[in-house]
């Protein structure tokens with residue numbers, strides 16, 4: 001395959017890649033066989049990395065809009081319980097397409113609803129990711145603690161623990177390739193899982209050398225649940241479960257003490273920061289600046305489209321910058337480059353894929369070309385990009401393969417996918 005050269009970008013300059021890897025950066029002299037892509041005046045960044053999402057929630061956007069987390073969940077659980085595997089596929093196809101179109105090249109999906117105990121739902125999500133062509137971190141989510149046992153979800157929505165563990169093993173063996181598809185072991189949240197499931201999930205993940213993910217420290221309600229059920233705050237419970245480690249990243253991480261933050265930093269446990277979702281359900285303001293000072297890896301997450309109807313990662317960068325400045329009451333609490341790093345290298349660190357998220361020679365060519373035609377008059381192109389209007393990607397490459405061209409996704413008809421999803425969604429609410 002010919003060498004591809006992105007030529008004339010305002011930032012960071014020309015970029016060449018071949019056989020899926022970045023080979024040259026700067027001012028690049030053309031060779032006769034090169035395929036030249038003119039990106040004059042545009043901005044090229046590493047592909048964005050989404051560290052937390054629930055793709056199936058594209059089925060239930062715009063519901064329970066005035067609810068806090070527990071109200072929101074108890075309103076939506078019964079609706080989610082009616083989803084079919086085909087529904088989840090339709091939602092994943094739209095969700096992943098929207099991510100690619102907004103510059104995401106690696107997407108994490110935390111999926112914990114298994115309709116009728118049919119775990120082919122995970123195969124459906126992998127199929128959707130392959131159609132879109134972006135990298136997938138498939139978090140095999142799970143819940144085994146129903147209402148009658150002191151959990152929040154209705155009993156008919158939880159799975160049997162042994163079934164969860166054997167299904168997780170099947171999903172790992174069938175889909176984990178450590179490159180385009182990573183399987184992650186991911187019990188849902190403290191109020192929906194048993195202690196046994198947390199411990200046995202960690203054992204399973206570590207047997208295969210895989211990563212672990214869960215929701216933690218999202219709301220005060222969750223904290224109270226932990227204090228009542230375990231007599232401990234969530235982070236100390238995490239330690240008890242054997243989950244404080246550098247193979248773990250957590251969604252949210254809002255309500256923590258200084259000691260708990262330094263504990264996570266020492267353990268190397270990462271945080272998926274989801275600022276829009278946190279605002280939508282009034283969960284609180286995440287202490288991202290304290291995390292950085294304590295060497296806690298921080299990535300950005302969209303969270304599910306039922307608590308962040310945008311469903312794209314681009315706007316999360318600006319949202320992260322603004323919410324950190326409000327929390328710290330300091331205008332330099334986070335700078336545009338900091339939030340771009342969070343959405344790229346920070347995410348790669350959370351996911352344990354440290355050759356992603358940076359434009360370095362030898363790294364996979366996961367790249368986004370952002371249209372820069374309206375940013376010519378802004379001195380710093382990254383500030384213009386992050387603080388300027390929301391934008392969709394002009395071109396997206398994953399491992400050197402073009403997935404978005406001139407703003408259109410190549411592998412999926414997005415318009416049709418949206419129409420099909422709308423029909424399925426309406427059927428589900430009715």
Ligand SMILES: [Zn+2]
Nearest residue numbers: 215251303304
């Ligand atoms: Zn979530």
